[in-house]
Amino acid sequence: MLKKVNPETTLFLVASKTFTTQETMTNAHSARDWFLKAAGDEKHVAKHFAALSTNAKAVGEFGIDTANMFEFWDWVGGRYSLWSAIGLSIVLSIGFDNFVELLSGAHAMDKHFSTTPAEKNLPVLLALIGIWYNNFFGAETEAILPYDQYMHRFAAYFQQGNMESNGKYVDRNGNVVNYQTGPIIWGEPGTNGQHAFLPADPPGNQNGTVRFHRPGYHP
Structure with missing residues (x-):
């Protein structure tokens, strides 16, 4: 460079x-x-x-x-810092108007998480589904498959956000837990995986979950 x-x-x-x-x-x-x-x-x-x-x-x-x-604040973890001053490089890449939309979307989801009952709370449900399949179905991996090339690095980002947070063998009080705290997260754009790793799941006998993503567009 x-x-x-x-x-x-x-x-x-x-x-x-x-x-x-x-x-x-x-x-x-x-x-x-x-x-x-x-x-x-x-x-x-x-x-x-x-x-x-x-x-x-x-x-x-x-x-x-x-x-x-x-x-920015010292309590902002690296895996969440893109919405802070660390996101300046994003601003320079996509423009401030688009960055404001990114902030607005994050704020909307934060508000949803903090105010929505558990049975309708998307982050809570996704977390519980991950623990459920991991512990009761033996699904130790979760593939993230975005069907949009603009999201080609989303799986890597989500991998850090999820596994760095949940990759623990003790609880908040230091007690050793007796269950899996989260699956191994990995993935690629879906079109890349169709003739690579996707034939192993579901046609193969490996046990894991797959999450498909598509971009949302607003008028």
Whole structure:
């Protein structure tokens, strides 16, 4: 990527909650070294790098002006952070109007979750269905199959959101649980899987669940 950009006109966004994430900071330092070969003076780093973080001290030590730091709350988990300042890269990609729609959709679902009775609550029902099939039907995997190429990375995102949260062997009080806390989440766009892994389920004898997704369009 660096071969395609001009250091004089490039702005880098370093997105890391703690500003210590190894992979992110390795890339950030590589970009900084590349930039300094052209800029020469470290004072120019402040003009070409901005941070999305909660760690102002580390941001300043990197050479970024903390006035160019987009801060968010430290209780925001990484798997939920796309709706915070971390989502700035999304804004730059899809435009602010579309990002506002993303926020509105998330808010609508948050409101639904917090106010809807359990028997009609979509997140609650999906969670309980996952536990039910996992523990009582032996379905240890759940395939996410979106039928829209724009959602081709949704399975990977949902995998993190679900498995990072539920991949526990103890409850909130530290007691070892005696049941499966959640299935293994995986998936691809449905069209990719039709002649790859889909023939194994349901025609095969593997036991798992499949969730089909299609995009919703509003007038």
